[in-house]
Amino acid sequence: RGVKEWPVEVTSSLVSSTTPLSRFNTGAFLPRFFASWKLDALPLLLACLLAFMPVPIAVFAREYASFYAIPSSSMDPTLQKGDVLLVEKFPGAFDRTKRGDVVLFRPPSALDEIIGKMTSSSSTTTTRSNKGATTLNGPSLFVKRVVGLPGDEQIIMDETTNEVTISGTKALGPNRNLCDDEPLKLIDRLLENGRGRNIPVLGPNDVYVLGDCKVLSVDSRVWGTLSKDDIVGKPVARIWPLQRFSSGPF
Secondary structure, rough: OOOOHHHHHHHHHOOOOOOOOOOOOOOHHHHHHHHHHHOHHHHHHHHHHHOOOHHHHHHHHHHEEEEEEEEOOOHHHHHOOOOEEEEOOOOHHHHHHOOOEEEEEEEOHHHHHHHHHHHEEEEEOOHHHHHEEOOOOOOEEEEEEEEEOOOOEEEEEEEOOOOEOOOOOOOOOOOOOOOOOOOOOOOHHHHHHOOEEEEEOOOOOEEEEEOOOHHHHHHHHHHHOOOOOHHHEEEEEEEHHHHHHHEEEO
């Protein structure tokens, strides 16, 4: 019961069969782990999840969901310049696509050719990034509304109004006359030799797409049909600007 001064001396027989458990000893890991688990089970579980989740989340986000910014007015008034969309890109996007749906797609070669000509003939720099919806973690895509599906017949553009009918019925979608005209009327020059002005029937892999602003949109009227395999995804929500936040379909 008396007070002992340090250091305390003990006989070697008392410690010969023991191993010091310190933070530097591998034998101390499991006892320390279970002691921590008993005291703080929930925080420890969350820490383990956070340690392993970033990689799967990043892979998932890159492959199956992205944010895209609308750079032009070709989809006015539905999607306006500066809108930011959350887009799902799960495999088989076309299988989830109905007539009238808005989709994002890779540009076909005919559209790439038009962009190249516009770039070379323009005094201002025009690139794919400011012609299609742009993202920081992937290639640029284009956004239009699907109005024609495989097997549709008699897709005709009226030479006077530039409106499109399918088998005599006006193409599905909003009123395409609600946006501001473009002073240079570039679309009129492009439509003069448009590849999609008169299509007897859409092939089994082809769709026909239009922008919601007919006086600005460079769409299937100009460059022809789109392969359904080039459809990458569909917008599920507009997240910016906040005052126009809304969920799809658009």
